[in-house]
Amino acid sequence: MPNYFLEQNDPELFGLVKDEWVRQNTHLEMIASENYTFESVMEAMGSVLTNKYAEGYPSKRYYGGCEVVDKIESLAIERAKKLFNCAFVNVQPHSGSQANMAIYHALLKPHDKILSMELSSGGHLTHASKVSMTGQHFQGFHYGVNAKGWIDYEEVHEIAQIVRPKIIVCGYSAYPREIDFKRFRQIADSVGAYLMGDIAHIAGLVVAGEHPHPLPHCHVISSTTHKTLRGPRGGLVFTNDEEIATKVNKALFPGTQGGPLMHVIAGKAAGFLENLKPEWRNYAKAVKTHTQVLVQGLLEQGFHLVSGGSDNHLLVMRFEDFSGKEAEEALGRAGIIVNKNTVPGDMRSPLITSGIRLGAAALTSRGLDSKDFAFIAVKIAQVLNNIKGDQSGVYKEIEAFSQGHPTYTQPIF
């Protein structure tokens, strides 16, 4: 058993971290944006690198003593360039939101127009939603999805012609279908707009060739590193355009961020190494296969899925008779953790919603197979068909099942 400083110095906090470790091991994590990161990533993030200030970029820093962190950031950049098959990467964004902020700051002036997907259809807050700074400093215009829940590219084109945005954003938080980046670029070119891809959710599939690549179609692309990529919590920006890369670098530091989180950048480098291994392709394939197992299982049980299914790692269930909030809570009582999610045209508020979003990435990282996902689909249906009822029986089953599939081979807390 390792000697924990936290346990000795701060038993109260240690106890809470341990509680979270227990929670993660006794529940099934199906939030589409979460994952279990690699042990190597956690080691890098828990290292002395957190002590170092390194404003600036490798070999152009505003602080002394950066010779080692320069090598670490350069390693992260080189690995990311190989992974995304691109010419320029900035690995400093503290999060996906920061990455998006830097792109807007680099390419837009205040009040410029952003065209993006509306929130209830699967867009993200940082895609110029009114409640986000991005929707207050810039003018947000939005496209949605058609009655079937799919992007209607003709409609996007028509809206773009009317709005004449400076930037079009494609890439989403809750869109279960493939994105046609080529078609989006044609639309962007027709109105002289930049095309920004936000692959926060699908990056792990993209780098494995399991989703079309945003390059060469997008001018610039943002991502998170912690969702399907299984890296540390953070963001990045990449592009093949040198002028845009230079602008983004300035927009990120000193434009919108201060010192980079060197321990997280080291974590990103460690994660990218895993993503570059041949096994990563098998993982990404398995994530998609497992999502299909969930789709089939839930459709067989008579549930309605937005867009009728999924092409990626996530699916969105739509309910009529109860809310997403009620579904999230009932599944939570059964040990299955999901998030309530708005659905296209949702009449309920974002805190109530008419749907839930499910993803297969985390449980695939935990080693579950297709048979396990079929079992989970049955359990989800059992809970939702008895939404107001007692879930303690299912909870016991899920707890036992979860403990048979530990998150990590040894305790890490």
Ligand SMILES: Cc1ncc(COP(=O)(O)O)c(C=O)c1O
């Ligand atoms: C499409 C998309 N972009 C950006 C983000 C923001 O990422 P973060 O939470 O790291 O700021 C998210 C996160 O949910 C997302 O889904």
